[in-house]
Amino acid sequence: MVLFPKGLKALKHVAQEVGLDRRGASLNLDGGFDAAHNRQGIFNAGMIPNSKENPRHRKHPKRGRTRLFNAVIHALRMHVERTFAWEDTFKRLLLRFERLQPRHYGMQLMASTLINLRAFCGVSTSPPVKGYPAC
DSSP: OTTHHHHHHHHHHHHHHHTOOOTTOEEEEOGGGOOHHHHHHHHHTTOEEEEOOOOTTOSSOOSSSOOOOOHHHHHTHHHHHHHHHHHHHSHHHHHTOOOSHHHHHHHHHHHHHHHHHHHHHOOOOSOOOTTSOOO
16 A cells, blocks of 8 residues: 555556556555545546445445445456466465566466466366367
8 A cells, every 4th residue: 555656656657658548547446545645646647546435434324425436347356356366376476486577477477378278178087079179
């Protein structure tokens, strides 16, 4: 959470370098980033914060205008969370033995490929069906 302002600044810089228009884009965050200064920084960057409001032990809803929250877009976060969970299964990537960044990215790419190959092809003990390629 401390690195969020620097990360947002880096995101704006990369988007500007690549030529992406970030106006109106949603930025999905979890409840830990639910702070007024974080939402204000996202609004100032031209994006829409999409984080579920942290109730902070309230029994009744907070008065005033309701925050912008799109549950459908927020549900897509699970794809990202699942990807990071898959990466955590590969201990070599988790411990980060590779000091050089390109090598680490290469290892991440290989791990993602293996995970997707295993998910798409599945592990089967039966012989392949005639006419279909075996994974």
